[in-house]
Amino acid sequence: MDYLSDERKKSDFDVEAMKVAWAGSIQEFQLSDRMAKLVANDPVFEKFTRPMLGRKELLKNTLRKSAHAWKLIIDLRLSEEEAKWLRLYVDEPAYTDLHWGMFIPAIEGQGTEEQKKKWLPLAKKMQIIGCYAQTELGHGSNVQGLETTATFDTRTDEFIMHSPTLTSSKWWPGGLGKLSTHAVVYARLIVGGQFHGVHGFIVQLRSLEDHSPLPGITVGDIGLKFGNGAYNTMDNGVLRFDHVRIPRNQMLMRVSQVTKEGKIMQSDVPRQLIYGTMVYVRQTIVADASKALSRAVCIATRYSAVRRQFGSRDGGPETQVIDYKTQQSRLFPLLASAYAFRFVSEWLKSLYLDVKQRLEANEFSTLPEAHACTAGLKSLTTTATADGIEECRKLCGGHGYLVSSGLPELFAVYIPACTYEGDNVVLMLQVARFLVKTVSELGHKKPVGTTAYMGRVASLMQKNSAVQTAEGWLNPGAVVEAFESRAARMAVRCAQELAKFGNPEEGFAELAVDLVEVAVSHCQLIVVTKFFEKLQQDIPGKGVKESLEVLCYVYALFLLHKHQGDFLATGYLTPKQASLANAQLRTLYSKVRPNAIALVDSFSYTDHYLGSILGRYDGNVYPKLYEAAWEDPLNDSDVIDGFHQYVQPILKQRLHSAKL
Numbered sequence: 001m002d003y004l005s006d007e008r009k010k011s012d013f014d015v016e017a018m019k020v021a022w023a024g025s026i027q028e029f030q031l032s033d034r035m036a037k038l039v040a041n042d043p044v045f046e047k048f049t050r051p052m053l054g055r056k057e058l059l060k061n062t063l064r065k066s067a068h069a070w071k072l073i074i075d076l077r078l079s080e081e082e083a084k085w086l087r088l089y090v091d092e093p094a095y096t097d098l099h100w101g102m103f104i105p106a107i108e109g110q111g112t113e114e115q116k117k118k119w120l121p122l123a124k125k126m127q128i129i130g131c132y133a134q135t136e137l138g139h140g141s142n143v144q145g146l147e148t149t150a151t152f153d154t155r156t157d158e159f160i161m162h163s164p165t166l167t168s169s170k171w172w173p174g175g176l177g178k179l180s181t182h183a184v185v186y187a188r189l190i191v192g193g194q195f196h197g198v199h200g201f202i203v204q205l206r207s208l209e210d211h212s213p214l215p216g217i218t219v220g221d222i223g224l225k226f227g228n229g230a231y232n233t234m235d236n237g238v239l240r241f242d243h244v245r246i247p248r249n250q251m252l253m254r255v256s257q258v259t260k261e262g263k264i265m266q267s268d269v270p271r272q273l274i275y276g277t278m279v280y281v282r283q284t285i286v287a288d289a290s291k292a293l294s295r296a297v298c299i300a301t302r303y304s305a306v307r308r309q310f311g312s313r314d315g316g317p318e319t320q321v322i323d324y325k326t327q328q329s330r331l332f333p334l335l336a337s338a339y340a341f342r343f344v345s346e347w348l349k350s351l352y353l354d355v356k357q358r359l360e361a362n363e364f365s366t367l368p369e370a371h372a373c374t375a376g377l378k379s380l381t382t383t384a385t386a387d388g389i390e391e392c393r394k395l396c397g398g399h400g401y402l403v404s405s406g407l408p409e410l411f412a413v414y415i416p417a418c419t420y421e422g423d424n425v426v427l428m429l430q431v432a433r434f435l436v437k438t439v440s441e442l443g444h445k446k447p448v449g450t451t452a453y454m455g456r457v458a459s460l461m462q463k464n465s466a467v468q469t470a471e472g473w474l475n476p477g478a479v480v481e482a483f484e485s486r487a488a489r490m491a492v493r494c495a496q497e498l499a500k501f502g503n504p505e506e507g508f509a510e511l512a513v514d515l516v517e518v519a520v521s522h523c524q525l526i527v528v529t530k531f532f533e534k535l536q537q538d539i540p541g542k543g544v545k546e547s548l549e550v551l552c553y554v555y556a557l558f559l560l561h562k563h564q565g566d567f568l569a570t571g572y573l574t575p576k577q578a579s580l581a582n583a584q585l586r587t588l589y590s591k592v593r594p595n596a597i598a599l600v601d602s603f604s605y606t607d608h609y610l611g612s613i614l615g616r617y618d619g620n621v622y623p624k625l626y627e628a629a630w631e632d633p634l635n636d637s638d639v640i641d642g643f644h645q646y647v648q649p650i651l652k653q654r655l656h657s658a659k660l
């Protein structure tokens with residue numbers, strides 16, 4: 001029985017066509033759909049018991065799933081794209097993520113042709129397993145502050161890897177704790193007693209025969225992390241070196257080379273390329289944000305249509321909680337954000353692929369913008385997604401707190417995305433630096449790409465919004481101009497404040513809070529703009545483009561409402577215009593309402609991937625919640641183990657004292 005069938009009948013767009021729009025193309029949709037079904041129908045990938053497993057059992061279970069996934073990749077000759085979808089739907093963080101997601105890209109981006117030829121075939125056949133060992137106990141954000149040393153010894157033509165202090169211990173790398181045989185280790189290059197910056201080195205950690213740590217290497221897991229199951233399927237590790245020697249050709253030498261004689265040779269490649277792997281991964285994290293948020297929103301939307309509270313008159317059904325305006329005002333902006341993040345990630349991927357091609361051809365001019373966009377959008381989307389998942393939990397009331405809702409584990413797995421691959425505040429400060437530099441160069445350098453609007457800063461500073469009615473907000477020009485004006489005005493105002501400081505770094509530190517706000521407004525502008533640009537494309541299917549248009553306005557006007565202080569303080573909007581935007585938002589929520597279930601069905605998530613009783617496709621929530629409760633190990637017996645030992649004596653004592 002489909003308890004949501006009436007809801008599905010209400011929608012006025014072609015769901016199958018929307019699935020294609022969400023996936024990006026029919027090919028991508030078919031590929032993703034095939035992998036989703038492959039995983040959902042394979043009992044090895046069962047995951048309901050995960051939060052109840054102890055750590056050792058949990059990790060072993062992950063290893064079993066990873067081995068099975070690898071076997072499927074080989075046996076079914078899956079392409080790299082198919083393997084990525086498979087990994088997504090298996091839905092369990094594992095050492096393989098870091099191997100494929102960071103170790104291999106680090107070698108691809110920072111290795112010489114010779115190094116790539118040697119290491120990549122081994123890694124791609126998984127004859128070695130690698131991780132990305134950058135962060136230390138004492139330093140994560142401040143990469144130049146890392147303390148591990150790689151000292152060149154001209155006599156033996158080797159680097160000596162060493163951990164001179166406790167705080168220099170590598171700490172956090174995923175896959176390091178128990179599985180990796182190798183690592184790309186970031187360390188201070190020391191040649192002839194001089195420090196030459198932080199570089200990456202390929203270091204073997206464990207024996208390829210019996211997996212034991214090699215001499216001079218201390219390695220292990222850093223311990224349990226937040227939540228049950230969740231990210232505990234990953235062996236984040238600690239690593240120390242005691243004068244471990246590696247051959248000279250294991251320093252990744254695309255950026256700088258060290259010769260046999262101990263001479264440092266700089267290539268034309270900028271040193272920022274050492275941070276290049278982070279640009280790649282941040283881009284993938286933006287795509288993951290839309291997946292995580294859409295999952296939470298799918299659960300909360302379906303459950304909000306099933307759940308009824310209050311409002312029953314003459315014995316009729318109570319009100320579905322999705323019909324409460326307050327519920328809609330919390331849920332629908334998240335639904336719109338999931339779509340917005342999906343489309344901005346599509347754009348970001350194309351930007352990244354373009355930069356990657358250029359970097360391969362030694363063309364580096366677009367790297368700063370790629371860095372700012374990946375850092376800023378990673379920060380913006382992961383913050384919104386982490387907050388959004390928690391909001392979805394609240395939208396599901398008490399039942400959202402049950403592990404079987406799928407939301408607690410999703411939250412626990414997701415929240416470190418605000419920290420890993422760059423703390424979100426630190427990343428926004430990088431965007432702010434880029435924007436301040438753009439503003440300071442306006443007189444002699446035409447801004448391009450995502451900062452092109454800064455080239456129109458004079459008019460953006462003067463012109464105010466012309467919107468007169470709530471309907472007036474349904475105009476892409478009016479909305480984009482509002483976001484451009486806000487971002488430009490905030491950036492210029494901050495640049496003016498900065499100019500008052502004699503020492504720019506002192507000014508930057510003092511105004512950091514404002515600078516983060518400038519960066520956020522710039523990143524929100526990018527997301528809004530890319531959503532409108534998406535709508536310019538040919539999007540087939542009855543009502544699909546129209547429904548996306550509604551979501552685009554919901555996303556933009558919700559942000560405008562939330563940040564109306566900025567729009568008012570910069571003088572671009574009047575209070576009346578801000579309240580017209582809010583009125584329009586209410587109308588938009590009414591337009592989303594009949595399509596809400598179809599909009600989450602368009603994510604095409606299997607019940608396996610959602611992992612939620614509240615979010616079941618058929619809406620059959622209550623019987624399944626009831627059944628699931630009886631499957632809890634506590635309900636294996638009526639009288640629980642420990643009762644006779646610890647509780648009964650207390651009860652007996654009460655009886656005894658009652659007699660007295």
Ligand SMILES: CC/C=C\C/C=C\C/C=C\C/C=C\C/C=C\C/C=C\CCCCC(=O)SCCNC(=O)CCNC(=O)[C@H](O)C(C)(C)COP(=O)(O)OP(=O)(O)OC[C@H]1O[C@@H](n2cnc3c(N)ncnc32)[C@H](O)[C@@H]1OP(=O)(O)O
Pocket residue numbers: 073079080083084087096097098100101102132134135140141142143144174272273275276278279281284367368371419420421422423426430433
């Ligand atoms: C067949 C296939 C089978 C299976 C497939 C299976 C699975 C997997 C597939 C895919 C999975 C994909 C991905 C998943 C992988 C992982 C995701 C999951 C888990 C996450 C793991 C997390 C890993 C980590 O966390 S690694 C550690 C990350 N650490 C950080 O991010 C540190 C943050 N700090 C910094 O970035 C920098 O130190 C700093 C930027 C903050 C400061 O740098 P610095 O001290 O040098 O200062 P500045 O002076 O500010 O900067 C100097 C100049 O450099 C420019 N800059 C900075 N960063 C970059 C960059 N990244 N790129 C380019 N340029 C950069 C900066 O702008 C300055 O420039 P200027 O011109 O001088 O102004």
Ligand SMILES: Cc1cc2nc3c(=O)[nH]c(=O)nc-3n(C[C@H](O)[C@H](O)[C@H](O)COP(=O)(O)OP(=O)(O)OC[C@H]3O[C@@H](n4cnc5c(N)ncnc54)[C@H](O)[C@@H]3O)c2cc1C
Pocket residue numbers: 098132133134135138139140141142171172173174231236416419420421422423424425426429
């Ligand atoms: C689950 C997980 C997986 C990870 N995987 C890996 C991995 O595979 N490999 C790896 O190398 N690392 C990994 N990391 C480490 C991760 O990259 C770092 O934790 C992250 O970059 C943040 O650095 P930090 O811990 O030093 O935070 P800190 O920089 O110590 O941050 C602490 C606080 O200080 C603030 N702060 C710091 N600097 C500034 C500043 N300049 N201005 C203003 N505020 C500032 C931050 O905003 C934050 O609030 C992982 C971390 C986690 C949680």
